[in-house]
Amino acid sequence: MANPIPRILLAGLSGGTGKTIVSLALVRAFTRRGRTVAPFKKGPDYIDAQWLGLAADRSCSNLDPFFHSRDVIRSVFFHKSRGADVSLIEGNRGLFDGMDEWGSCSSAELARMLDAPVALVIDCTKMTRTVAAIVQGCAGFEPGLNLAGVILNRTAGERHRAVLRRSMETYSDVPVLGMLPKMGRNPIPERHMGLMSDQEYDGAAHLDALADLAEDWLDLDGLLAAADAAPEFGPEPGPIFPGSAVPKAARIGYVRDAALWFYYPENLEALEHAGAELVRLSLLDGEPWPEIDGLYLGGGFPEVFAERIAANQPALRYLRSLAEAGMPIYAECGGFMVLCDALEIDGRTHAMAGVFPLTTTFCPRPQGLGYTEAEVVEDTVFFPRGERVLGHEFHYSMCVSDGAAELRHGLRMLRGQGSALGRDGFLHKNTWAGYNHIHALAAPGWAERFVAAAAARRRGGAR
Structure with a gap:
């Protein structure tokens, strides 16, 4: 039709x-x-x-x-x-x-x-x-x-x-x-x-x-x-997300405020389709977070709000405790910067969550720009080893810590800059963080694996 x-x-x-x-x-x-x-x-x-x-x-x-x-x-x-x-x-x-x-x-x-x-x-x-x-x-x-x-x-x-x-x-x-x-x-x-x-x-x-x-x-x-005057579009295509939506199995929080708000709508929709109840959170307003089973930190402008983020120490300490407890946390670009030890901008250093012993510093020119392609080099709750991941990066900050080479990482960059030394997707327990952005419709299984890990955490009673 x-x-x-x-x-x-x-x-x-x-x-x-x-x-x-x-x-x-x-x-x-x-x-x-x-x-x-x-x-x-x-x-x-x-x-x-x-x-x-x-x-x-x-x-x-x-x-x-x-x-x-x-x-x-x-x-x-x-x-x-x-x-x-x-x-x-x-x-x-x-x-x-x-x-x-x-x-x-x-x-x-x-x-x-x-x-x-x-x-x-x-x-x-x-x-x-x-x-x-x-x-x-x-x-x-x-x-x-x-x-x-x-x-x-x-x-x-x-x-x-x-x-x-x-x-x-x-x-x-x-x-x-x-x-x-x-x-x-x-x-x-x-x-x-x-x-x-x-x-x-x-x-x-x-x-x-x-x-x-x-x-x-x-x-x-x-x-x-x-x-x-455009031509008839043609027959109705298949659905965006094949199959029926999965009943709600886990609660996944995502930070969406003036500092972090880079999310493709289909990424959030994919998580919901896979059985996530999504909860919107903030790092800026000081409100306590509800109980969650997983956390998604998108990109944005943490450098613009670095002072306010650093001032919200209760939220940063809680964020670190969730990572230490093994909660599945997926962080892209700005979210990755928040999970590091510190963020440097305009000659000032602002303390961040400290999940990774890294410092990111803001530069006057882009440090990564364009499409990326990478190979997953370690099994995680988000991607299986050997998977090819397509993404993109656009960041003005870079890692400046000497210890970056010693950290576990999930991606070997085939195209693009990544976080350090041709790598991205730093790993700590069930936390994945790096400069690479993905689109859920180009990352089959990401949403399902994320929700499954959050649901397993819920069943295990650790929230």
């Missing part, structure tokens, strides 16, 4: 063309018009996805051809688009930029997987007629790409816009779906890893300002028409 899913993918010629701001503006503008928008983000990303979800008032899922097969991508897209009037996917990097000269895992490849029309955002700074040449080149570069229109960004004034429009009308049949003026500053504040977290201030006013911009400068009706 065919399924109509209005959809459009926003892409750029490179990173920094403004496609994130345009995507947020469109999602918010469509939502304010009464449309239910299902937002998606291409590639490994937490921050843009969080903002897209805030703009749509609906969770945003990531779609990544490196992690996921075509079938998985179509399943996630189909099921997460249910109930929406339009689905919008924000691409990453340049439209055709992938992992090799063939553009594997590119935004263009994702658009073909989803039969999604593409709107191309172009930075028109100091360009006029050349824009038409670029658009024509993109339109014919790869077979199967449906270039539905362009959005001309950072235009200098009415004369600039007039020449751009005439050039496009003269040399191209690709429609112009809006032209945006140059903005004096980014309407959403940025920091080292991208847009600032919405959890640190109220982002609603900023999103509404972007929606106003979209109403004034973009062809919203034309963009919705392009999405409506």
Whole structure:
């Protein structure tokens, strides 16, 4: 049975063309018009996805051809688009930029997987007629790409816009779906890893300002028409998580606050599907934690909140006691930093939980960036030995302790930096911690093993 899913993918010629701001503006503008928008983000990303979800008032899922097969991508897209009037996917990097000269895992490849029309955002700074040449080149570069229109960004004034429009009308049949003026500053504040977290201030006013911009400068009706013109999606894909959900067997806590909040929704959903009752926790508010059988510490910005985390010594001591008692604890990036002895930033050292005799120090440049591939070298409650783990890393901190080489570790890095000496996934009893992020749909068995370990702990009476 065919399924109509209005959809459009926003892409750029490179990173920094403004496609994130345009995507947020469109999602918010469509939502304010009464449309239910299902937002998606291409590639490994937490921050843009969080903002897209805030703009749509609906969770945003990531779609990544490196992690996921075509079938998985179509399943996630189909099921997460249910109930929406339009689905919008924000691409990453340049439209055709992938992992090799063939553009594997590119935004263009994702658009073909989803039969999604593409709107191309172009930075028109100091360009006029050349824009038409670029658009024509993109339109014919790869077979199967449906270039539905362009959005001309950072235009200098009415004369600039007039020449751009005439050039496009003269040399191209690709429609112009809006032209945006140059903005004096980014309407959403940025920091080292991208847009600032919405959890640190109220982002609603900023999103509404972007929606106003979209109403004034973009062809919203034309963009919705392009999405409506997408081909029938085809037969309904299988479910995201095969089989029936398992009855609740264990309680797993996860820290979600302004310091730690990098979680793919499917990771939490996979744990629930495998039988976890999830409990949201915080390292910042001082509230005592309820009884739990397992703990998941995601990434985030512990360096920004290092002083507050260090001040919450009762929570840090309790965290260490859980690790010493053998609770299954899985920590990624920022969560790993919290489990170390100390975190250094701006010349100051802040005491952390002390599960691992390591110090992480914050650096001015990224210390690990991009996709990862690793081999599991020790059996744990999370992964069996010999398993190949796909992931990604994006961290500005690094381990500076001499003792890192002596610690047990679960991963040998085949691609990516990891934590130290080509390793990642430091191990202490049933705690796993490192810079590597995983996506549950690319790590079969991770959620089931995590829940099974937590359930075994519950049955054993140690909580």
